[in-house]
Structures are given as structure tokens and as C-alpha cells.
Amino acid sequence: MIRIIMNGCNGKMGQVISQIVRDDGETEIVAGIDIVDCRDNGYPVFTDITKCDVEADVIIDFSSAKAVDTLLDYCEEKKIPAVVCTTGLSAEQTARIGELSGKIPVLRSANMSLGVNVLLKLLQDAAKVLAPAGFDMEIVEKHHKHKVDAPSGTALVMADSLNEALGNEYTYTYDRSQVRQERDPREIGISAVRGGNIVGEHEVIFAGVDEVIEFKHTAYSKAIFGNGAVQAAKFLAGKPAGFYNMSDVIASQC
Structure with missing residues (x-):
């Protein structure tokens, strides 16, 4: 025991x-x-x-x-x-x-979460294949309205995991509202949503030409x-x- x-x-x-x-x-x-x-x-x-x-x-x-x-x-x-x-x-x-x-x-x-940590490994494997093929990477995280920090620590860990797999050559973009220019191919976008009583939801999007691959983890409690x-x-x-x-x-x- x-x-x-x-x-x-x-x-x-x-x-x-x-x-x-x-x-x-x-x-x-x-x-x-x-x-x-x-x-x-x-x-x-x-x-x-x-x-x-x-x-x-x-x-x-x-x-x-x-x-x-x-x-x-x-x-x-x-x-x-x-x-x-x-x-x-x-x-x-x-x-x-x-x-x-x-x-x-x-x-x-x-x-x-065991699930999130398994997902981190899967994201690294996917990034090594998809990013060199021209796929853009975006992270969207959702939490309850009382969460004060944004983006979440988990979203940042996911971004770091992707970046590490790619030689730490990518920058992070948190807000595009003030930047009117085409997306940098070597950036990872991170967006935060706050509302209701959402325990935690993290979605990682690999967006390529004519195809999109999504990894998602949802916490229900x-x-x-x-x-x-x-x-x-x-x-x-x-x-x-x-x-x-x-x-x-x-x-x-x-």
C-alpha cells in the first residue's frame, strides 16, 4: 500500500x-x-x-x-x-x-491527464510528417468562464511539443486582429475561448491543401x-x- x-x-x-x-x-x-x-x-x-x-x-x-x-x-x-x-x-x-x-x-x-500526455506524443509524430508537407498548425483551447489565464498551460505545452518536434524553429501567434498580413508558414496559432462551465477542450488542427487533420482532447470532469x-x-x-x-x-x- x-x-x-x-x-x-x-x-x-x-x-x-x-x-x-x-x-x-x-x-x-x-x-x-x-x-x-x-x-x-x-x-x-x-x-x-x-x-x-x-x-x-x-x-x-x-x-x-x-x-x-x-x-x-x-x-x-x-x-x-x-x-x-x-x-x-x-x-x-x-x-x-x-x-x-x-x-x-x-x-x-x-x-x-494520461490522455493529454499520450496526445502530446501523437502530435509530435504528426508534426514531423505534416509540417514539412506544408500543413499549417493551429491550437484552439476552450475552458470555463472563471479561468483567468489564457492561453491555457496545456495549450502552451502542446505548442512546445509541436515546436520541439520541428527543431524549435516556429513562433507562436496569439492574436491576429492587429496584424493584417498573410499567415507565416513557420508559426503556430493559439486561440483561447472562455465560457460556461467547460472543463477543458483542446483541439490541434493540421490544415493542408484540400485536407484537414484534427486531434482533440475533451475533459468532462x-x-x-x-x-x-x-x-x-x-x-x-x-x-x-x-x-x-x-x-x-x-x-x-x-
Whole structure:
């Protein structure tokens, strides 16, 4: 049984993961960390991570960027592997995670969905064939009206994945309204839609002459990210120090 500490346990994703673990059979949450202790989760909850003295095999972090520094300090001190799912981290925090991976195993991904991470590999394979053949590449992402960042982190990761497959020679275009000129063949367009309660939808379009190929991922609930985080925790527990991502998790299941 893999013992998990859930950082951000009383947030939306913390509660989703708590339920997933209850039904899992291979993992258990032995403690939670959250500044708000407002629920009976069936495990002890600490409002201060430095006070947590419960033994665990891995931490899953779905908290906030301002809580990550303390989390990293705790993981370094306790030598406990960390699955860092929190987004919006600063360059300094990202660099710290890289440094910490030299001491403990750390897994970080912009999107924890197994489906999205499989799609990233498919996009690279497609780009290597289609872009040299003259296909234009566009990304359209859709999210709920409360999402404040645009484009989404996942859309940017998709663009980076395409660009990496093509030697990082492409530029990104986010807004064509002020540029009245023909599309640059070496650009990747990224468009954001915000409305309603759309959980998340990402579409990658390869547009050629007389044919269009589309790759699409649709998230219907936050559970897909929770499932990915739990799979990542299972993968990371017991691993040697190093930096890992969801592609490593997927490779381990092939």
C-alpha cells in the first residue's frame, strides 16, 4: 500500500483525489495539508505542513503557488518524493524544483491527464510528417468562464511539443486582429475561448491543401487529472532522485 500525503486536501482537486484513493485499493491518504480544516476526511489534516509528522511514501501537491516553497522545503527535509501538480509557478520555483530533483524524486507536469500526455506524443509524430508537407498548425483551447489565464498551460505545452518536434524553429501567434498580413508558414496559432462551465477542450488542427487533420482532447470532469496524479504517485514512490514527468508514467505502463 502506497502512503500519500495530500497537500491541498480540502480544495476541489484534493477532494477529488481523496475519493479516487478511497476507491483505489493500492493507495491510501495518511495525512492532508490545508490552511482550511473544515471537513472530516477520514485522515488527519494539518494546517501547517511543518507540523505534519506522519510517515508517507509520496506527496501529491494540488495547492497554490504561494504554498509551494514551504512544500519543497518539507520534501527536502523529509526526503519524500513529490508529485507537483500546482500551476502558475514562478521561474524561481521552477528552478528550485529542478535543483531539488537532484536530491529526491520529483514529478511535475502541466497537465496530469494520461490522455493529454499520450496526445502530446501523437502530435509530435504528426508534426514531423505534416509540417514539412506544408500543413499549417493551429491550437484552439476552450475552458470555463472563471479561468483567468489564457492561453491555457496545456495549450502552451502542446505548442512546445509541436515546436520541439520541428527543431524549435516556429513562433507562436496569439492574436491576429492587429496584424493584417498573410499567415507565416513557420508559426503556430493559439486561440483561447472562455465560457460556461467547460472543463477543458483542446483541439490541434493540421490544415493542408484540400485536407484537414484534427486531434482533440475533451475533459468532462476534474477526475481525469486526479486519476493521473494518483498514477503518478504510484510511479514515483520508491524511485531514485531525478526529475520525472507524465511521459515517464505512460512509458512505465506500456
